[in-house]
Amino acid sequence: xxxxxAFAASHAPGITGRPSLPPAVESEPIFRAYExxxxxxxxxxxxxxxxxxxxxxxxxxxxxxxxxxxxxxDEFLGPTDEKFVNIPRRRVRGHTRLARVLAEGIxxxxxxxxxxxxxxxxxxxxxxASASKRAACNPYHRQLSCGHARAAAPLPRPGRCNPTNGRxxxxxxxxxxxRWVVALAGxxxxxxxxxxxxxxxxxxxx
Amino acid sequence: MSLYExxxxxxxxxxxxxxxxxxxxxxxxxxxxxxLTQEEQCALLETDFRSLYEMGVHSLLLxxxxxxxxxxxxxxxxILRGNQT
Numbered sequence: 457x458x459x460x461x462a463f464a465a466s467h468a469p470g471i472t473g474r475p476s477l478p479p480a481v482e483s484e485p486i487f488r489a490y491e492x493x494x495x496x497x498x499x500x501x502x503x504x505x506x507x508x509x510x511x512x513x514x515x516x517x518x519x520x521x522x523x524x525x526x527x528x529x530d531e532f533l534g535p536t537d538e539k540f541v542n543i544p545r546r547r548v549r550g551h552t553r554l555a556r557v558l559a560e561g562i563x564x565x566x567x568x569x570x571x572x573x574x575x576x577x578x579x580x581x582x583x584x585a586s587a588s589k590r591a592a593c594n595p596y597h598r599q600l601s602c603g604h605a606r607a608a609a610p611l612p613r614p615g616r617c618n619p620t621n622g623r624x625x626x627x628x629x630x631x632x633x634x635r636w637v638v639a640l641a642g643x644x645x646x647x648x649x650x651x652x653x654x655x656x657x658x659x660x661x662x
Numbered sequence: 663m664s665l666y667e668x669x670x671x672x673x674x675x676x677x678x679x680x681x682x683x684x685x686x687x688x689x690x691x692x693x694x695x696x697x698l699t700q701e702e703q704c705a706l707l708e709t710d711f712r713s714l715y716e717m718g719v720h721s722l723l724l725x726x727x728x729x730x731x732x733x734x735x736x737x738x739x740x741i742l743r744g745n746q747t
Binding site: 469470473474477512513514517518519536537539540575 | 666669670673676677720722723725726729730735736
């Protein structure tokens with residue numbers, strides 16, 4: 457297996473959902489960066505894009521919130537929040553065999569959930585939308601986060617996340633004897649201080 | 663208050679098209695299936711985003727619902743700020 461690219465980007469839903477809301481001088485550099493990311497991704501021609509993203513109520517509720525979950529299926533449906541992110545809902549191909557290889561490797565180090573019916577949300581779709589013209593997508597969720605730690609506490613500690621970071625996933629991918637061409641995408645959240653809305657409302661901790 | 667139940671209802675509405683259709687077409691019946699206080703029931707019946715937010719409902723349960731219901735993001739923010747009803 458060969459690893460042909462590793463990318464990191466924000467998954468803030470407003471990037472595609474409300475692109476004209478911020479002044480162009482602020483948004484244009486972001487859009488140009490996404491175009492560059494798409495070009496590099498297409499040039500790398502991966503067979504599979506492994507996307508690591510937080511969960512946003514697309515799959516799990518507070519009755520059962522796994523720390524880590526990998527999607528293992530031939531296809532996935534998303535985004536669940538299509539109006540919010542302004543990306544039409546559609547089916548994205550999955551790569552079951554690679555997902556199983558990754559799952560086997562990760563479970564050597566941390567307990568891992570798997571899902572054969574994982575729904576995709578805005579955390580996954582921007583990358584998979586740009587890549588899936590030819591590549592399959594393997595979504596991989598870390599626990600609900602994005603500043604939502606109170607809702608799903610306790611979050612996994614940083615040390616527990618190491619087996620699931622890009623370097624580790626790349627190692628697990630490359631250790632396989634299969635001839636898959638793989639790229640990684642880390643779609644993190646940017647808890648921007650430039651968020652325009654920070655209400656001084658009292659919030660309950662559930 | 664039963665924040666857990668409110669969020670559970672909204673999780674189902676956002677995730678399941680059939681539940682969304684019930685939320686749009688027979689909301690009162692749907693809401694009665696969850697253990698909610700009268701205040702919570704009223705907020706859900708009226709789609710009172712500000713009240714729901716102040717109760718502690720997660721913003722990523724409310725934001726996608728607002729978008730699904732056709733509320734623009736600026737209007738949604740104005741509602742949360744109390745600048746619009």
